[in-house]
Amino acid sequence: MTTDPADPPATPAPTAADPAEPAGAPVEAVSCTGLTHTFGDTKAVDGLDLAVRQGEVFGLLGPNGAGKTTAIRCITTLLPVPAGMVRVFGHDAAKERMGVRRLLGYVPQQLSADSGLTGRENVALFARVFDVPRRERAARVDQALAAVDLADAADRLAGTYSGGMVRRLELAQALVSAPRLLILDEPTIGLDPIARTGVWEHINAVREATGMTVLVTTHYMDEADQYCDRVGLMHRGRVRALGTPVELRRGLAERQGTETLPTLEDVFRDIAGSGLDDNTGGGFRDVRSTRRTARRVG
Template identity: 60%
Template sequence: MDSDAVEIEHLTHVFRARKHAPHIAVDDLSLTVAHGECFGLLGPNGAGKTTTIRLINTLLPVQTGSVRVFGHDVAHHPMAVRALMGYVPQQLSIESALTGRENVEWFARLFDIPRRERRARVDAVLEMMQLTESADRLASTYSGGMVRRLELAQALVNRPALLVLDEPTVGLDPVARDSVWGHVRQMREEFGMTVLLTTHYMEEADMLCDRIAMMNRGRLSALGSPDDLKRAVGPRATLEDVFRHYAGADLNDDSEGGLASVRQGRRTAGRLG
């Protein structure tokens, strides 16, 4: 593919509630994600990261500006965009009453993978995620790390060109986190996949990302490689220092969007634990 994986131009999204003032979740955002890149979208709770991702993957309608995924406008060609994308959301997306295999097969049907290819595709991603032996167990019996690997299997069954990960390791212990990211690195090396991720673990972003966009209050605060961003803040700065530099007082913000994100994160972490 010759075009950038993601092109965002002057994107603005406003949430309006009857009893509350309008909330600008994304404010005139412009950026690109290159084909084959691992790109991090970072910022404090309520910064607009998840809203941006939901606009990219067509879960929210574009109000102002434009978003293109491999040249396809998400507003005009949403089905073409969805066919190119795999998505692991913050919220758990598995069905605990189904087996691991049945969960992945359900996604294969959603992506309209031909019946003659479906079994082989499902087996391949289960093997890649090291879930073959547990594939016929109920997902309710899986550990937190296995749940996230199952969600990656679901997201990969359609062989996406763009993999979108929204806080995929929230609530996981360090060993499970390392396992998830090891599989993501393997997929990038094998398939040249583009990865767009959000995380609050700065060491993950520093290790994985080719470039990072820092967001705050819906706007782009900084953009560059992890090393460039750290050099700009100070000679011995860490990525956590960069995060604090651009987030500032918003690290303790109890705004509606931030609080909702924290609550959701705690619910997810509790279910993964």
């Protein structure tokens, strides 16, 4: 990735001597403090406080319009934020945009693979964008393709790939820079159950091998329950419930006074309701975009 002339030089992450971090405290992978973002009169994110621990898979859940994607775009520096609201491994997303971007791999909702390029060419393009050293590019591209089981299909046009293969290709694009934080916005939308499982198997394999942190948004509650270490349920721009899936399910059981353990979807409904009365964003434009993505993947 080329240097943005508007960005100041990257500074080191806070150390134990830095007053922003208590002595001996680990630097969180992501820290949002009072994060707020508006579009005109619409407050999409409303004082969001969020901490993602290093090495965990954190699921950010919520109905359409809850503010999840806006929060993700703030964390990835795609949307501007005031200083001090967002830090990624100690780097301020407002002051050190390039420093933050170099730590990230990002798979957005909308498909980003070029159907007119081969799988290898798609990943190589991202290697150049993220400034992977020239002498390392070929090996890193091969490693990323192998990590998602696309080595045999690497020289085929991406336009010939199945939906699951395209999503794995986008994962390879995000992994080629060896990110410390992988951000996935609805990574399995529109995929069949087998393809969804395959994508998660590859995510977990890379995570176990590298120790990277994963921040994911999903509407599939079964995925969040099975694969996320912790989840945050977001509604109207804020996290309304936070904990492991089991903790949240047990908490709902206690509130309802039942011995039967509810599902994570039950917790979702309890916190967010139907989500249909949520006017914080996610209108027809977002619905159309999601449907287009699902059609292309499917």
